[in-house]
Amino acid sequence: MEKKLYTLLVYSENIAGILNQITAVFTRRQVNIESLNVSASSILNVHKYTITAWSDEEQINKITKAIEKKIDVVKADYYTDEQLFIHEVALFKISTPVLLDNPEVSRTIRRHDARMMEVNHTYSTVLLAGLTEDIADLFNKLNNFKCILQYTRCGRIAVTRSFDEPISDFLHEQDSKDND
């Protein structure tokens, strides 16, 4: 089966130890996590994990179900890129002398809609929020200018194209059970 980059959106209760349980599902099947982002979601006490991994659909489906089976995981779903709005953030620490010597560096930064965060005599920091390929492109270009001192990027964050959070319906159902 064809391997694709899938994005899992996992919602869990905000308690210690869930991340370990989620990553263990990948480890057991020897599937490598490409990126991982964890943060509070728009729902009180619910955390959201955005995980990307290369897999075929059959396997990612099994992984998703195994994650959703964990007691404190509220919901888990997998998506392809076209089903999501995706963003990533990258920080570049570049050499200020190179930046000043070569005007093409600042042009490149502007062309990518990146923001200069700080400039001092030795280094400057640049922030770019965008798609994976935008960030990769800027990295390659700056790397060619040999100006990168440090570089980091966050894991992918994503929202679905549905109206609200994918778990809203589930939580409504659970709430209505409580009120029965």
Add this chain to the structure above:
Amino acid sequence: MSKEVITGSEALMRSLHNEGVKTIFGYPGGAIMPVFDALYGYTRGEKKMFDHILVRHEQAAAHAAEGYARVSGDVGVCLVTSGPGATNTLTGVADAMMDSTPIVVIAGQVGVGALGTDAFQEVDLVGVAQPITKWAYQIRRPEDVAWAVSRAFYIARSGRPGPVVLDFPKNAQNHTCEWNPIKVDNVRSYNPYPKIDSCAIEEAAKLINGAKKPFALVGQGVELGCAQNELVEFLEKADIPAGRTLLGLSALPSDHPLNIGMLGMHGSYAANMKTQECDVLIAIGMRFSDRVTGLPSTYGQQAKIIHLDIDASEINKNIKADVAVLGNCKQTIPAITSLLNENNHREWHDSFKKYDDMEIEKVIEPDIHPTEGPLLMGEVTNVVAEVTKGEAVLVNDVGQNQMISSRYFKFKNKRSIVTSGGFGTMGFGLPAAIGASFGAPERTICCFCGDGGLQMSIQEFGTIMEQQAPVKIILLNNNFLGNVRQWQDLMFNGRYSFTHMMNPHYQEISKAYNIPYDLVVDRNDLRSKVEKMISTKGPYFLECAIKENEDIVPMTLPGKSVDGMLLELDY
């Protein structure tokens, strides 16, 4: 009104009582002493609430809790200390996870202040238990005891049952809290009973109504869902022959006309062969274990597959389903039944006979009615089954003893098989039988063991002696790790690498533990000795000197299709 202030240990006792716990299998140690001290008062006198069964090894506590849960339908409970005490239970916990058995393991832990310091007998129990539990939780404060215990029991027993581990640091046992009973019956992130999809029900019924050669696979889910009667109604209305998984053996009475035997590697010939001939395969509360499917890519390819399960993660995990019916089979089976036409598949059903006859001639008759040579496992099982008239509970260990006793035992009643199916835990039999004897005190418990498995938990003779647990131990002694020996013959040119076993003098061991003992060597003595065992009150140890190199057939070789099942082995 001022609330009562009690210790965490006392809160645990009351919380367990609130959950209906009556029997606890345990072993004390340093980090659980406050709990055992609280327990002491509740096991005697006016305040008596619990029976505490002191086992001889913590692994046995977990297996005993499993045995108790399987026959009673209640949650099995064990209580152990921290570190090695806790880790000793983990084999039982993994076993319970594989076989969907509701147990709650409560383990002591070093105080919260010492966590992470590698304190004496400290282990990260929640960390190691998480992959093999339904839920693992550390109770760090006494005020959390009531909530955590109630949640643990709710999770263990609801939906697809499973094991829960509670890690209980010593400070939480000793410190006090205001006591408030709590009843958890809902967890926001957990949906134990999926909503039943009426479209799936209709689709399943349509497929079954249109089937010419339907075949049902009955698993333990039927027992867990208490849907035995619904199953019979379903099978009878549509006239569907059914095979049972190892764990589902007592979900359908052995003598039911639609029961065509056991599925799996050493199951019935017809059940395996017909899997590859049916046109609709209806799997009910079973998970298409590799022991059932053989080579999955060849399994039931010609059939439309309907899969009824409560656990969404089982759907399409091993075998792709054409129709998935999620939900508790207590509801899904009758929902389908109501849409079924009365049917008759006489011709299809009759076609099983050819395979049954072949198996009877080549395997069953030689197994259960041999006329010469040493005792065989099959004849021992058959005699025990006849003497107990299908009323007893079968507990077995793992290996040849398990396969043979499961093949030839007879089941009339529900919840009558206690076996380690998914995990295949040697040493399971004896402690599980002890647990079963407390879970179903009115029933006869027959525990079939091999000489390998028995010695993995032989220390539990001490528990049997102390409790006078009425376990009938049938040792099928062939001086071999028989199953591995069989595979060595099949695949390793008969090189018996460490499978031959020198056995101890079991009569002397029985004598030391004051357990009545008998030995069967001659088949002419078999029935009378079995009758004596069954009629003797209390525990009994019957050693059977059986053929050393007996093979279990039929057999589907590993990695082969189920219709490649062999009636005799050629090596």
